[in-house]
Amino acid sequence: MTATDLTESWERIEAWLAAHAPASHASLPAPAGPEEIQRAQQQTGIVFPGELTTLLLRRNGAGDMGTEVIPGYELLPAASIADTYTMHLKFRGRESESSPEPADAESDTRYADDIARAEAGRSCFHQHRVYLPVATNGCGGYMVLNYVPGVTQGRLGQFSTEDGGTSFEPTPTWKSLTALLEAVADGLESDERIVELYGDWQTTERDEGWQATVDEDGYLVWAEPEP
Template sequence: MTISVAWERIETWLRNNAPASHASLPGPAPVADIRTAHTQIGRSLPTELADSLQCHNGSGNFVLPVYHRFSDLHLIAREYQSYLRAEEAMRRRALERHRSAPSQTALLPQGEYYYWNPAWIPFAYDESGNSLFISQADDDTFGRIGTHDKEDGPSFPDNPVFTSLPHLLDEVAQALSNGVFQIWGEWEPVVDDGLLEWQEPELESDGVWDLPPLGPDPQS
């Protein structure tokens, strides 16, 4: 499924079931602004991310499972630059320690990073300072989605959801229709006052997952 088709399915579900989330979706990013972001971060955005930004420049109140929101172009550039500064600061401190105790402090091998690889492009964030990124590294992570924890740094989860951005959006669209998303456990889409939320399914006393129906009751 293409980025645009996945977004169309998501938009349709939000329009019919979570109108407040749908109304909050930003418009597309102008192509000129995407080119400016290329310049600001010093490299081209991944094609699939540029395609998504040309559908919506961010996500407003639309939340990805479980708590992430899409970043707009301004935030992508700002976070990328911030992460690079953190990486450079760590390298300087490591070099200083190595110079003072070369026999006790080893430096990272060439091509490895403490905190942030310049070939990673952040595209989504949560409210705790963590992010999702797309790898453009010239290795087996190319195109994959990684998670970046502000304390523990980067990782590449094994969940197939993280195969690529088109795959992630496709899985979100499927989850909205099917009522369950498999990521760090099971999550279901729930609408509260017109806004989409993701919650763990409630477990009934007999041990069966209680999944309430989504959207308007067809019998009403």
């Protein structure tokens, strides 16, 4: 999937919001400027994957109203991606807030293990320096993106601040931001307005998906589908 595919999916989502949830559409933030993205990359020491940069150039996060374009998650703006990433590194005792380089031999070994696991698309139970937070559930959980070049680059998973673990299990995760946004767009445009967000991610917990509703003020609200 390409940046064009992501742009098309995002345009479909915005068109649906404009037609059905105008307040949510109006609350979406402006695009990130190239300088904002550059600052975030400098802070993390990471060149953002093309899909993430494309998304930020469309809209810089969820906006002041915290519009959940993805059910249960608010997209993070560029500055928050960098701040969250470096905060977690500092919390885990890394060398500094601005450098992903290991501080000693032990962390060097862990870092090498992180890279190997990321390349293989596997899980690990300490904070990865190879995953960028791209969205938050507001309760200590994050949607993270594997930025390490390789066959699993761009793959999405979950990170919890409670146990410090990054999970891509028990089922295959979304392969990319584009695949996720396409699923959201397909769901919004369906007759039932149901996004089976966890159909490819966590079927054991929410196989029924999420249903798009609109409140009286014109804001998108995700709800469990009615029986």
